[in-house]
Amino acid sequence: MRSKKLFLSWAVVSLYVLLGFQAIAQTGANNFPNRPVTLVVPFTSGSGSDTIARIVGPKLSEKWKQAVVVDNRAGASGNLGTDKVAKAVPDGYTLLMAIDTMTMTPAIYKSLPYDPINDLAPISRLAVATYVMAINNDVPAKDLNSLFAYIKSKPGQLNYGTPGSGTPHHLNMEYLKTLRGLDLLHVPYKGLAGAQTDLIGGQVQMMFATFNSLLPLAKSGKIKMLAVTGAKRSELMPDVPTFTEQGLPEMENLFPWYAVLSPSNTPKDIQAKIHKDFSDVMLMDEVKKQLSDSGIFVRLSTSDQLRDIIKTDLDRWKKLVQQANIPLN
Incomplete structure (x- = not known):
């Protein structure tokens, strides 16, 4: 009788252990995700x-x-x-x-x-991905050098848009300003969409952004791309030269x-x-x-x-x- 009770006790313990392991398995990677x-x-x-x-x-x-x-x-x-x-x-x-x-x-x-x-x-x-410098269609520039000349002819009067302070769009543009001694105003938005809309409309004159985010706008002729980061041109927009081609090798490895x-x-x-x-x-x-x-x-x-x-x-x-x-x- 005593051995039968011991057997039942061990059986109950074993069942609890087994159920415990099953519960752990169900909450771990084997059962992920279950919602x-x-x-x-x-x-x-x-x-x-x-x-x-x-x-x-x-x-x-x-x-x-x-x-x-x-x-x-x-x-x-x-x-x-x-x-x-x-x-x-x-x-x-x-x-x-x-x-x-x-x-x-x-x-x-x-x-x-x-x-x-x-x-x-x-x-x-x-x-x-890569970054690109883009401008509003009314900005009188065909490449980076003509853009920089235009900016320097209107110190503090032109601006660039970004999705917000501290974004790559912001810091990379500030880096470019430092490299070329540019005087531009920063206009931060609450997201990319607002900045894109105002780039098209001309409320901001330029933007440094990811290539992929501006590609549809450039393909549809709503904005102009002037330069792309990276060692070579993009096959998607082969007419857009790299920063390095235009005398800015410091921008090549930004991505x-x-x-x-x-x-x-x-x-x-x-x-x-x-x-x-x-x-x-x-x-x-x-x-x-x-x-x-x-x-x-x-x-x-x-x-x-x-x-x-x-x-x-x-x-x-x-x-x-x-x-x-x-x-x-």
């Missing part, structure tokens, strides 16, 4: 991170057999959306579709509601990168699954073509490589802001 996943884009529609999210979202949804929701949380140069993810439950269901802006805002804002190193876990760089991050305490196995699944989707021929047709090119990384990229860029932009005497917000 909708949100991709937070910290900028408006039409931005590079938004383009990537809307291309990969449906593919991830097919792979995961769960809804993938794109949530545009624009504002404060990407800080609103980034903060939302930094403070989200660290379970992998809220992800940040980041751009290199996240390494610039710490240099331009006196304080941030999150720490880009300690509050976010880097998962993978996804892609890179935006796009990445996916999660809240910092997201379990490592879930981070690894997100990395693998994003990588699988990004390497699909269909996805690569859709992105390259927009001027975005797949460049994956490990989580450690992305962490190094972020740290390096944080230091670089902090130094540039100090050297250029860019005022803090």
Whole structure:
């Protein structure tokens, strides 16, 4: 009788242990995701991170057999959306579709509601692109030299638009101003869409932006592109020369990168699954073509490589802001 009770006791204990392991498995990577996943884009529609999210979202949804929701949380140069993810439950269901802006805002804002190193876990760089200098059609310039001459003939009277202070559009333009001694006013908007609209309308005369974000406007003849970063011209707009061709090799290696991050305490196995699944989707021929047709090119990384990229860029932009005497917000 006693041995029968012991057997039953061990059976109950074993059952609890088994159920415990099953519960752990169900909450881990093996069962991820079991509900909708949100991709937070910290900028408006039409931005590079938004383009990537809307291309990969449906593919991830097919792979995961769960809804993938794109949530545009624009504002404060990407800080609103980034903060939302930094403070989200660290379970992998809220992800940040980041751009290199996240390494610039710490240099331009006196304080941030999150720490880009300690509050976010880097998962993978996804892609890179190039930047372009674009002007309103009424600006009397055909290349960079004629644009610079026009700016210098009207010191302090011309302006450039950006999606906000501390964005790549802002800091890269300030860098260009320093290189060529230009006197231009900065007009920050709450997102890319407003800046694009006013570039077309002439309320702002020029913009330094990602190639992919301005490509449709240039192709339709609504704006003019004068120069592109990178070592060679874009096949999508082969008539637009590089900065280097026009005497500015310092601008050649400036390019935006796009990445996916999660809240910092997201379990490592879930981070690894997100990395693998994003990588699988990004390497699909269909996805690569859709992105390259927009001027975005797949460049994956490990989580450690992305962490190094972020740290390096944080230091670089902090130094540039100090050297250029860019005022803090």
